[in-house]
Amino acid sequence: MMRFLIAVLLLANVASAIGVIYARHRHRQLFVELSRLERSRDELNIEFGRLQLEQATVAESNRIDQIARVRLGMKFPETNDVVVVRP
């Protein structure tokens, strides 16, 4: 009886040890995975920020104003060009 108990406890001990090793290993794996995903998330966020910045720079009011007036020859409608439509 006693022997049986000791054997069971020994087995349980070994199993628990392996379990700890496995959990530890899994933790590291998942952490590496997490870091990788976080890195790619950050990269994407940063890319997004850069694109937004680029867009904002391209869409800067002064620039659009200049391009519209000089390159495209646009002008603001004069009073006479506006037709008021009665509802």
Next chain:
Amino acid sequence: MNSRSTPPLKNRNRARFNLRGRLALVIGALGLCSVSLIGRAAYVQLINHDFYQRQGDSRFLREIPIPTSRGMITDRNGEPVAVSSPVESVWANPRELLKAPDRLPELAQALGVPLDHLTNRLSQRADKEFVYLKRRINPDEAHRILAHKVPGVFSQREFRRFYPQGEAMAHVLGFTNIDDRGQEGLELAFDEWLRGKAGAKKVIRDNRGRIVENVDLVRSAQPGKDLTLSIDRRIQFLAFRELRNALIEHQASSGSMVILDVATGEVLAMVSLPTYNPNAIGQVGAETRRNRAVTDVVEPGSTMKPITVSAALKAGAVTPSTLINTSPGYMSLGRYTIRDVPRNNGVLTVTGIITKSSNIGSVKLAEKLPNDYFYSVVRSFGYGSAPGSGFPGEAVGILAPPARWNGLQKATMSYGYGLSVTPLQIARAYAALGNGGRLVTPTFVKGEHHDAPQVLDPAIAREVVGMMETVVTQGGAKRAAVLGYRVAGKTGTARMASGGGYARGRYASLFAGLVPASNPRFAAVVVISDSQEGGYYGGLVAAPVFHNVMDGALRLMDVPPDDIETWLAVQAKADAKLAGNKPAAAAAAMPASLDDAADITDSPTFDAPPPVAVQGTGGVR
């Protein structure tokens, strides 16, 4: 004898060789050893465990920071106006790098610096472990340099703040320092909100500093939160451009403009000139960095008169049609004489006092009011107290309590002298007139609302706005008129104080207005200081800026016109002129406008019938 003699020998030997004693000694000594070992082990493992664990870990475990970016600032439509973008700083470990001198020319070429430059720089710091090779460069460029895989060359990420709107929004946004902390403007006011919290993680590093393994996350990085401003980028730019043009035209030294949303107190635009480029701050003086719309005080001049009239109406002392005699157009106040500009206005109604901007009339209205009452009404419009927008360095202005007034103070205050206010305070007071007497708190954050106390009866507020309309239709601010909209406003011209007195020939030109007058949406204030060319009256200098900006702002914000009749009348007149006088010009203009129409229908083909070619391919299928 023999037998006698031997036993003692035997006994002596036996006595010398005491096995038990020796055994006990050895066991005792060994036992002591192991006890001390066990004790030591227990001491190391149990009692002083933490210390040794730390010491061990510190040999290879490192806690390294995870950098994070500052929150983005956008305008009310989500357009970014301040963005943190990553940049890379390339650095080297000179000890390691100098072990491979044959790679240096390659590295110098990649960096774009002369070789002797690089070797000098490295050999000066040969005993150090860190030297910057190139700071804050484009990440792509940094990756190109790292791709050469020169030993001992690394890069680290840093964030830099970019302001795509540049100088147009410089004062509102402020800027950050090299550590990404807000220094001025809203960057400073909302620093806590915008700033991210850098995280930390534990890694195992080898002796060269390379990361072998990520062990644990100590705390994750929290990126800064985004901030949505109440500013509209387009109106802001419009205000900036028009104010700048006015400053150039009038050779003025400085100017500011504030546009408030009347109902909510949201700041739609705020410009201060001269300005600077926040992307390259360099050596910009404090004089230029100051946001004049919030921090500079100016005497409100005639823009004060609607508040004087409000006070008189609120007290019930007058009605809009009460007659006030302003003859003979000048009046002695102690040692001074005040006059109406340009001439004697005779008998005026209260409305007429606003229309003609009569100083005498304002003084006579104020005379009907007790000092304390007049003071409390002026104060209730937010003069003499901070507007509470949360902008750093907000000025309170100067409003002396009645106990400290000299004999003339009430009279001079009635037409806007003897007190000082900021442009933001004027805009706030006009917004109160525009939204039925509720004093809103200005805010820079979209959707932020504060309680707005009722400071004036809505009926009186409407009456005063009606009076201010006559300034634009009949008075001195015809240039502020916006076609299709009813505009209420008031011009102001104040002498600028300097060194204890008023400076000769230096004026502040003001215009404060509300559009559309039937149901105001915007309250705008223009202040231009030191106009040198083309006059200095508010109606000549500041009112045209108001016109130009509001014309655009009303269109951009889709405010329906409330005065179509005038518009139609103007159009009918123009049509008649076109048809009657210049038939040739009209005919010449026709083809051009047709061309334009053709161009327009060309690109958006959503509703238009598809072009022939497209129809053809559709048929083939």
